Amino acid sequence: MLIREMRTEEYYLLEEFLYEAIFQRNQEDLLPKNIIYQPELFIYIKDFGSLKDDYCLCAEHNGKIVAAVWVRIISGFGQINKNTPKFAISVLKDYRGLGLGRKLMAEMLQLLKEKDYKNTSLAVQKDNYALKMYQSLGFQIIDENDKEYLMIFHLNK
Numbered sequence: 248m249l250i251r252e253m254r255t256e257e258y259y260l261l262e263e264f265l266y267e268a269i270f271q272r273n274q275e276d277l278l279p280k281n282i283i284y285q286p287e288l289f290i291y292i293k294d295f296g297s298l299k300d301d302y303c304l305c306a307e308h309n310g311k312i313v314a315a316v317w318v319r320i321i322s323g324f325g326q327i328n329k330n331t332p333k334f335a336i337s338v339l340k341d342y343r344g345l346g347l348g349r350k351l352m353a354e355m356l357q358l359l360k361e362k363d364y365k366n367t368s369l370a371v372q373k374d375n376y377a378l379k380m381y382q383s384l385g386f387q388i389i390d391e392n393d394k395e396y397l398m399i400f401h402l403n404k
Contacts, residue, residue, distance in 0.1 A: 248306050248307070248308050248313075248345075248347065248350075249306070249307040249308075250304060250305070250306055250307075250350060250351065250354050251304065251305060251307060252302075252303065252304055252305075253303040253304065253305040253312070253315060253317070255296055257305070257312060258292075258295045258296055258303070260305075260312055260315070261291075261292040261295055261303070261315065261317065262283060262292060264314075264315045264317075264335075264337035265283045265288060265289075265291055265292050265335065265337065266280050266282070266283050267337040267338070267339060267340070268291075268335055268336060268337035269282070269283075269288070270371075270372045270374075270375040270377075272374065287323055290321045290322075290323065291317075291319070291321065291335050292317075295317065295319070298319055298320065300318070300319055300320045300332050301317070301318070301319045302317065302318050302319075302332070302355070302358060302359075302362075303315060303316070303317035303318075304316050304317075304351055304354050304355055304358070305351075306338075306342070306347050306350070306351060308342070313338065313339045313341075313342040313347070314336075314337065314338040314339065314342060314347045314348065314351055315336070315337055315351070316334065316335070316336040316337075316348075316351040316352060316354075316355045317334075317335050317336075318332035318333060318334055318335070318355060318359065318367060319332060319333065320332050320333065321333055326368070327366060327368045327399060330364070330365070331364070331365070331366045331367060331368055331399075332359065332364060332367050332368075333367070333368050333369060333370075334352070334355070334367060334368070334369040335369075336348055336351060336352060336377075338351075348377065348380060349380055349384065352380075352381075352384055353384065355367075356384070356400065356402065359402055360402045360403075364402050365401070365402055365403055366399050366400060366401055366402060367399070367400050367402060368397065368398060368399045368400070369381065369386065369397075369398050370395045370396065370397050370398070371395060371396055371398060372394055372395050373391070373394060373395065373396060378396070381398055382398075384400070385400055385401075386398040386399065386400045387399055387400075387401075
């Protein structure tokens with residue numbers, strides 16, 4: 248499995264990865280794919296690469312991109328301040344459970360440290376199985392609403 252920066256001409260794939268990043272409890276009644284165009288979701292990928300704080304890493308297997316982690320500074324639940332990038336991560340179903348998410352997150356955390364960011368954040372639904380992974384990587388819960396936790400990772404530690 249090759250971990251690398253996603254190339255500009257591959258950013259269109261973020262639409263599929265954004266949809267796959269949506270935690271859906273009921274796999275028998277999936278949300279329509281066009282849900283990603285709702286403003287509170289589309290902000291994660293709209294014109295990706297046009298902002299100075301847009302970074303994306305991906306996992307490639309046999310020439311196919313099977314996972315992606317990306318950050319950008321966006322407003323909404325999870326925004327800490329105007330200097331803190333927010334995480335999004337997605338692994339295609341057939342490649343889950345292989346440690347790709349953890350590897351991608353660790354690589355992105357290292358990249359953000361090298362770029363001198365102080366913190367990064369993410370929002371996660373309270374019953375999402377990935378919550379434990381985020382905590383094991385060092386993310387800490389700092390706020391919550393009815394459905395989600397807001398988590399922060401201090402990069403300067």
